[in-house]
Amino acid sequence: MIEIEDLTVQYGSTVALDDVSFSVKGPAVGLLGPNGAGKTTLIRGLLGFLKPANGTGRVLGHSILNERLRVRELVGYLPEDDCLVPEMSAVRFLTYFGELCGMPKDDATQRAHEILHYVGLGEARYRNVETFSAGMKQRIKLAQSLIHDPKLLLLDEPTNGMDPAGREEMLSLIEDISRKKGIGVLVSTHLLPDVEAVCEEVVVLDRGRMVIHGNIADLKGENRKVYEVRVWGNTEVFCDRLLRSGCEWREWKDDLIKVSVPEEQGANRIFTAAKESGSQIRHLVFEKGSLEQVFVESLKGKQEE
Amino acid sequence: MPVYDQSYKGWEGKLKSHSLRWWVVTKYGVKTAFKKKAVRGLLMFALLPFIASAVYIYGLTHIGKVSAFVRTLGGGRAMPDLSVKTYDAAIESGLEQFVERLRKEKIGWQETHQGLRIFLPEGENSKRIFAIARQTGTRLKRVMPPGVKPSFYNAYLKRQFPFLFILLLAIGAGLIAKDVKFNALQIYLAKPITGTQYILGKLGILAFFLVMVTLVPELVLFLLQAILVGDSLYIRNYWWIAGAICASSALIALSGALIVLALSALSKNVRSAALGGAAVFWLSPAVAEILRRSTWDRDYMLLSLPYNWVCVGEKIFGLTEMTSHTHWVFSLLIVCGLMVLCGVALLRRVRGVEVVK
Numbered sequence: 001m002i003e004i005e006d007l008t009v010q011y012g013s014t015v016a017l018d019d020v021s022f023s024v025k026g027p028a029v030g031l032l033g034p035n036g037a038g039k040t041t042l043i044r045g046l047l048g049f050l051k052p053a054n055g056t057g058r059v060l061g062h063s064i065l066n067e068r069l070r071v072r073e074l075v076g077y078l079p080e081d082d083c084l085v086p087e088m089s090a091v092r093f094l095t096y097f098g099e100l101c102g103m104p105k106d107d108a109t110q111r112a113h114e115i116l117h118y119v120g121l122g123e124a125r126y127r128n129v130e131t132f133s134a135g136m137k138q139r140i141k142l143a144q145s146l147i148h149d150p151k152l153l154l155l156d157e158p159t160n161g162m163d164p165a166g167r168e169e170m171l172s173l174i175e176d177i178s179r180k181k182g183i184g185v186l187v188s189t190h191l192l193p194d195v196e197a198v199c200e201e202v203v204v205l206d207r208g209r210m211v212i213h214g215n216i217a218d219l220k221g222e223n224r225k226v227y228e229v230r231v232w233g234n235t236e237v238f239c240d241r242l243l244r245s246g247c248e249w250r251e252w253k254d255d256l257i258k259v260s261v262p263e264e265q266g267a268n269r270i271f272t273a274a275k276e277s278g279s280q281i282r283h284l285v286f287e288k289g290s291l292e293q294v295f296v297e298s299l300k301g302k303q304e305e
Numbered sequence: 306m307p308v309y310d311q312s313y314k315g316w317e318g319k320l321k322s323h324s325l326r327w328w329v330v331t332k333y334g335v336k337t338a339f340k341k342k343a344v345r346g347l348l349m350f351a352l353l354p355f356i357a358s359a360v361y362i363y364g365l366t367h368i369g370k371v372s373a374f375v376r377t378l379g380g381g382r383a384m385p386d387l388s389v390k391t392y393d394a395a396i397e398s399g400l401e402q403f404v405e406r407l408r409k410e411k412i413g414w415q416e417t418h419q420g421l422r423i424f425l426p427e428g429e430n431s432k433r434i435f436a437i438a439r440q441t442g443t444r445l446k447r448v449m450p451p452g453v454k455p456s457f458y459n460a461y462l463k464r465q466f467p468f469l470f471i472l473l474l475a476i477g478a479g480l481i482a483k484d485v486k487f488n489a490l491q492i493y494l495a496k497p498i499t500g501t502q503y504i505l506g507k508l509g510i511l512a513f514f515l516v517m518v519t520l521v522p523e524l525v526l527f528l529l530q531a532i533l534v535g536d537s538l539y540i541r542n543y544w545w546i547a548g549a550i551c552a553s554s555a556l557i558a559l560s561g562a563l564i565v566l567a568l569s570a571l572s573k574n575v576r577s578a579a580l581g582g583a584a585v586f587w588l589s590p591a592v593a594e595i596l597r598r599s600t601w602d603r604d605y606m607l608l609s610l611p612y613n614w615v616c617v618g619e620k621i622f623g624l625t626e627m628t629s630h631t632h633w634v635f636s637l638l639i640v641c642g643l644m645v646l647c648g649v650a651l652l653r654r655v656r657g658v659e660v661v662k
Contacts, residue, residue: 047495049657069323069497077495083488087337099329100496102320111316118313130487144492149316181313 001026001152001184002046006055009038009045018043018208019055024186026152028178030195030216031188032295033205039188040080042205043154047077054139060151060184073101076145080156080188082137084129090116090140091125094147101148108147115143119173134161138170146177153177160192167194174198192295204295225261226287229270233279241273256283317662325496330335330506331574338476344596347475348517351468355522358461359529366533390427390536392434393446395420399443420446431538450539455546455622458523462553462618466611469561470586472514477565478579480507481655486573492659502649504566511562520554546622553618560640561586567647570654585610603630613639 002024009017011172017038031039044050046059048068053127057064059071085093091112098108119139124132129140138158145153158174159167175198178185187199195202195216202219204211212219232239239257242249247269261269267284274281338344398401404421412433413424420555424524425433438445484490493503526546531539568581593609596602606612608630613636616629620637629636 044658049494069499072495072497073320079488079491081585082487085490086483086487097492097496098335100326100498102326102497103318104321107316107318114314148320162403177313
């Protein structure tokens, strides 16, 4: 879906994206990162709004440097900011952008009505867009990104400014689009629950660098069980035994270590390793993996580097 | 059970080619502007000089015949009837034989400072004059049917300036400023449309309205004139006026539109853009005039954009009695320079993302 290779984008002397490389298949990918991480810059780079200082990328097989118009034909974009063309009704707004994409007028008009119903703005379709509430503006932005039936949606903070109910609806729309309609989705947000709700894959950025990338289930350790362990005795031998028995471990804090055990096996592996190494288990807590934990840990790890 | 499936459906159609995407921007912009009563009213008001000019041309081609007849009677020369066609002829040699022949054939004429004014009976045309010239061995320098001259069309353009300025500011000031203010540029440019196409589209909106008050009425007046004269000689002699009208109107429309669009792109505020435009169109001539009068240096007039338009226009229409005091090349360079500057400013400002370095 998206391939990025050594992408560097600068605003004057400020490096907004620093040598970012990844490849995602979708259908739903989360782009996570704190404010100023470079998420919006990355999306703008994919759309060809910004000229990279270095590197290249491909969206749906098309170069972001040389085939910008083709990329834009295949991609729908929901910007972070409030964006609208004043003095236009919702239907006219969508028809306009449909025609700008190259759709015939009749098709654009019919599709504008359909999309507005789909995003829940059917009743408000003859209202001028500047009179819409914040939630409605998010929906109309989603509608305009869908008007030309794109193959990929780039959504920049899609639930920004929405109330909880509206947010839920927006997330279900995004989920429906990506899972049932076959449209790839890249959701840029700093809200982890949003990504967890709709995405299978995640890319985490921090200060312009890619921190972590992979399948959310793998990153959360959903296929493995994670235990927080403290042992008394020969820790080195204990860890060695763990590795031999197919477990993974890493130092956590103080004298605690985190042990990851394959899902089908339980804590018995840990006890066996302790027994074999002549150590005692003094502390053993099962830990449920979350994206937030992965996110925080990866950021911490990067900062320590 | 729903009557119509309201879930998301794909679209199987084929997208049109890229080349005419700017036309969509123009089409929607023109429709939006036409929805405003003020714009419609202004356009109607701008038609008043056109109506007055049409009446003038009609009167000139009809009443001119009557007055010519009266003048001929006063001169004691023969006049077949009231229905006559008037021609102005400049003669190089053989004037006496030519006049003698006119007398014999009972064709009315009178001397003018440029040559002869000939009154042909209705139904005749310039071919008769050329035939007489051939028979008498007269060398004709020029034969002109009656009617308004190039200066008339140049003056018409000048008279349209106030409407032009108001239309430019009323429609143009907000064209890009509103898109910048409402962050619409990033949705525009996320679609398969380039910044240049977007600018072209916006330019098209202004050009449409400017052409409506300059080029279109002038060309209609020119055609009206040709029809009322009823002689192909008019078109043959004056066909270039149509070209001059097109060139002059295009220069004014393009430069005016580019200036207003650039001002609109440089500001998020429509009023600021309009004030900037007002300064260019009204303040610059005033300042130029004050400087000219206080220093007695005519070159200061080049500071005025409308003056430069007039100066170039007079050259395009080939006027011999120029109202402008400076060389037209300077004015053309200034107008072209402004256009280039505005074009560069537009290309720099119309981007999907505003980069603050």
